[in-house]
Amino acid sequence: MSKKQFDVVVVGGGPGGYVAAIRAAQLGIKVALVEREHLGGICLNWGCIPTKALLRSAEIFDFMKHADKFGLSVKGADFDLAKIVKRSRGVSKQLSGGVAHLLKKNKVTVFDGEGSLKTAGQLEVKDAMGATEIIKAKHIILATGARARQLPGLEADGKLVWSYKEALVPDAMPKSLLVVGSGAIGMEFASFYNSLGAKVTVVEVLPQALPVEDKEISNFAAKAFVKKGIDVLLETTVKSLSKKAESVVATLENKGKTNQLEVDRIISAVGVVPNVEGLGLEKLGVALDKKGFIQVDGYGRTSVAGIYAIGDVAGAPCLAHKASHEGTICVENIAATGTAHTLDKDRIPGCTYCTPQIASVGLTEQQAKDKGLDIRIGRFSFAGNGKALALGEAEGLIKVVFDKTTGELLGAHMVGVEVTELIQGYGIAQSLEATEADLMNTVFAHPTLSEMLHESVLDAYDRAIHI
Amino acid sequence: MIRELIMPQLAMGMSEGTILEWIVAEGDYVERDTSLLSIETEKVVTELPAPGKGYLHIMVDAGTAVPVENIIGKLASTEEEYQQLLASWGSNEVEVSAKTKVVEGTVAVSEALPSSEVRQVGGRVKASGLAKKIASLEGAELSTIVGTGPGGRIVKRDVLQAVKTQSTAAPVVVTTAADMVEKARIPLTGMRGAIAKSVAQATTEAAPTSAFFEVDVTKLLAVRKTMLDREEQLGVRVSMAALILRALALACQDVPIANATIAKDAVTVWENVNVAIAVALPGKDEYDSGIAMPVLKNVEAKTVLQITREMKELTLRARNGELAAADMSDHTIMMSSTAGLKNPGAWGISAPVLKLPAIMAFQPGSTLKKPVVIDGQIVVRDILPCGLTFDHRATDGVPVGKLMAKISDLLSNPELMLL
Numbered sequence: 040m041s042k043k044q045f046d047v048v049v050v051g052g053g054p055g056g057y058v059a060a061i062r063a064a065q066l067g068i069k070v071a072l073v074e075r076e077h078l079g080g081i082c083l084n085w086g087c088i089p090t091k092a093l094l095r096s097a098e099i100f101d102f103m104k105h106a107d108k109f110g111l112s113v114k115g116a117d118f119d120l121a122k123i124v125k126r127s128r129g130v131s132k133q134l135s136g137g138v139a140h141l142l143k144k145n146k147v148t149v150f151d152g153e154g155s156l157k158t159a160g161q162l163e164v165k166d167a168m169g170a171t172e173i174i175k176a177k178h179i180i181l182a183t184g185a186r187a188r189q190l191p192g193l194e195a196d197g198k199l200v201w202s203y204k205e206a207l208v209p210d211a212m213p214k215s216l217l218v219v220g221s222g223a224i225g226m227e228f229a230s231f232y233n234s235l236g237a238k239v240t241v242v243e244v245l246p247q248a249l250p251v252e253d254k255e256i257s258n259f260a261a262k263a264f265v266k267k268g269i270d271v272l273l274e275t276t277v278k279s280l281s282k283k284a285e286s287v288v289a290t291l292e293n294k295g296k297t298n299q300l301e302v303d304r305i306i307s308a309v310g311v312v313p314n315v316e317g318l319g320l321e322k323l324g325v326a327l328d329k330k331g332f333i334q335v336d337g338y339g340r341t342s343v344a345g346i347y348a349i350g351d352v353a354g355a356p357c358l359a360h361k362a363s364h365e366g367t368i369c370v371e372n373i374a375a376t377g378t379a380h381t382l383d384k385d386r387i388p389g390c391t392y393c394t395p396q397i398a399s400v401g402l403t404e405q406q407a408k409d410k411g412l413d414i415r416i417g418r419f420s421f422a423g424n425g426k427a428l429a430l431g432e433a434e435g436l437i438k439v440v441f442d443k444t445t446g447e448l449l450g451a452h453m454v455g456v457e458v459t460e461l462i463q464g465y466g467i468a469q470s471l472e473a474t475e476a477d478l479m480n481t482v483f484a485h486p487t488l489s490e491m492l493h494e495s496v497l498d499a500y501d502r503a504i505h506i
Numbered sequence: 507m508i509r510e511l512i513m514p515q516l517a518m519g520m521s522e523g524t525i526l527e528w529i530v531a532e533g534d535y536v537e538r539d540t541s542l543l544s545i546e547t548e549k550v551v552t553e554l555p556a557p558g559k560g561y562l563h564i565m566v567d568a569g570t571a572v573p574v575e576n577i578i579g580k581l582a583s584t585e586e587e588y589q590q591l592l593a594s595w596g597s598n599e600v601e602v603s604a605k606t607k608v609v610e611g612t613v614a615v616s617e618a619l620p621s622s623e624v625r626q627v628g629g630r631v632k633a634s635g636l637a638k639k640i641a642s643l644e645g646a647e648l649s650t651i652v653g654t655g656p657g658g659r660i661v662k663r664d665v666l667q668a669v670k671t672q673s674t675a676a677p678v679v680v681t682t683a684a685d686m687v688e689k690a691r692i693p694l695t696g697m698r699g700a701i702a703k704s705v706a707q708a709t710t711e712a713a714p715t716s717a718f719f720e721v722d723v724t725k726l727l728a729v730r731k732t733m734l735d736r737e738e739q740l741g742v743r744v745s746m747a748a749l750i751l752r753a754l755a756l757a758c759q760d761v762p763i764a765n766a767t768i769a770k771d772a773v774t775v776w777e778n779v780n781v782a783i784a785v786a787l788p789g790k791d792e793y794d795s796g797i798a799m800p801v802l803k804n805v806e807a808k809t810v811l812q813i814t815r816e817m818k819e820l821t822l823r824a825r826n827g828e829l830a831a832a833d834m835s836d837h838t839i840m841m842s843s844t845a846g847l848k849n850p851g852a853w854g855i856s857a858p859v860l861k862l863p864a865i866m867a868f869q870p871g872s873t874l875k876k877p878v879v880i881d882g883q884i885v886v887r888d889i890l891p892c893g894l895t896f897d898h899r900a901t902d903g904v905p906v907g908k909l910m911a912k913i914s915d916l917l918s919n920p921e922l923m924l925l
Contacts, residue, residue, distance in 0.1 A: 475635050
């Protein structure tokens, strides 16, 4: 058993872990990273990235189907599912290789294996062959992420009931599909399979699709989904499943009434649970919160000195960019660079790449009201934007929430084409603590979708030009 | 191209550096990588090379400690640009605040006040737009707040924290005896909180020392009457306060130390006489009251008419709650008149509270007819009682005595104000 000594060891090579490791290396810290499966984590291999690749295929297919709208004709438009999946896997593979290269370039020592805490300062790494070795480090950062939550009775079986993993690599196109959960993951898969011809039904236990989004935006999106042929059943739960050879009969319940729906496949997208098992947390007394996530302070410090946690395992929102930022903050705090600033969780943008896309940052109108804030709301419809009309994408809405007293941009919410790219404008404004005046004084180029960022701010102060 | 030269962060944890020596002289042409100046930090002495070629413009003199990331000079690529730099110097540049020349130990003399909304001797205050807005709404002084944002920038949470601290730090007496009936509770937040903090700071941080004197303003009242008779023609009713402000500004020309501000490491004497004027405002409710302190700028360069008009406008804006941060910044001296407090003489006179960082506060009272002895005869004259407080850390009795004599002389012989 060899013993190796580092300043910092990161457990988990996802967007939290690898960013933390690289930032540590940049600061001259001797750092190692332990990864059990794929560098890049779920995000890059089984999440954010491969779904975007699938959705791109679906989007182009949609363009082909509606080509005549643009004066074009496409005959015999069709798709090859195997090739779509192959392309998606290829993109993941390329990026995973990229992360390996970045780690190497930054002289991060990578251990392939599963990490488990022995004591504070000592991590045991077990490789695929079962061989173990001890790595010593004063600071151990846990970035082990999360995995799909399994509802009792709705456990993924890999054949009829899929988790996101199976849904990413379908071998055949189901004719009908039931998506359980209308969060980001659920709605993205619903969009993808709907575009490629499956009859998709989405069930959501809450009274709102995309429950974390602003209600007005969710309602707007839900109408668009229905228009595309997706059935969205709210306040509905799956009571039981009856599996056949190539289909499942689901019993759905809505306000006490039950009915049955037969579908080829089911995707379970009911959230994630943290990967805290087998890390030796109980032994060391690392405290977990009520939901089972590792409890941390603003710098990722756990209840045990020298043990840190970042990303999904350290609590919601379970987003790659939140993990990366926490990684940077955690490492800069360890290095005492004086540049670490705790993350303001009200300023983390969230994006959903369904059609139409959804993006948001900050407080919803309701959250702002619940906080007792006096607010101003601004809205701008895509129908009033020249670039949107030229793109043939007049369906969409941008909504901003300001603090009436201070002019603080409390939140921004969007639905429509490319809004996942637009949201960054407001993210920067929030981060720099720009007020409404700063946003109004900014020159936005014409003709762009971004002009709507300006118009909706103007509208909040009754100054919109194009309404 | 004009490049800014900033105090670099040479090591982790370095917050400021002292300029030991400018190796290159003002206006000299340098090539890239020529050593421009030497800097001393807690750990090292190092020379900084020029980032390009050009003409050097020095903005912070040797011997000055400068916080990291603050501008210490500029490098102009061409001679024209250098001339432009000189021409614009001191007129409208924010960075001017860094230009304080150290003379005679710790007393610094500046050539111009910055036009920025916020000012800190030796460097400008960096704050987000939102932080500035909240600070102005809450009446918090940005220069007293420590920024925790990137590069020490003051962000929203810092201002909220400061407001919270100042409201909780003030003593709150809660009586719990059973027969005590609470009538009202005024939270020490917002304007009340800001006043509480400001006056407490002025008595705990400063070394306030007060003096009282009386001025015979019989002639001044006659002069004012002449002006009041022409109210229609002048378009404005000349106020007593405006005449007193004029006298105060002129007195400051004779006794410059009266018009100064104090910081941790230096007292800065200002050319501009910017007077913070206390304006009484209604409070949050019937039990509360308030004060705003708009600043009348460059009083030394203004006529009595201009002062009257601007005071009226500032007072009106203060009462309507329309003062911007810029209207309340950069004061160099304070005046708080008690003449408006009901019947003349009802208030008497008191020691005004300092408005830091200004080191002098002047309080004219209400004019009162009093018997005085002139040439062995008892005569009735109009007497203005005055109170004055100065920060003894910054100056001493002799200059303050001179100031009082000068104010007295100007107010009792108003024709001297024509000079």
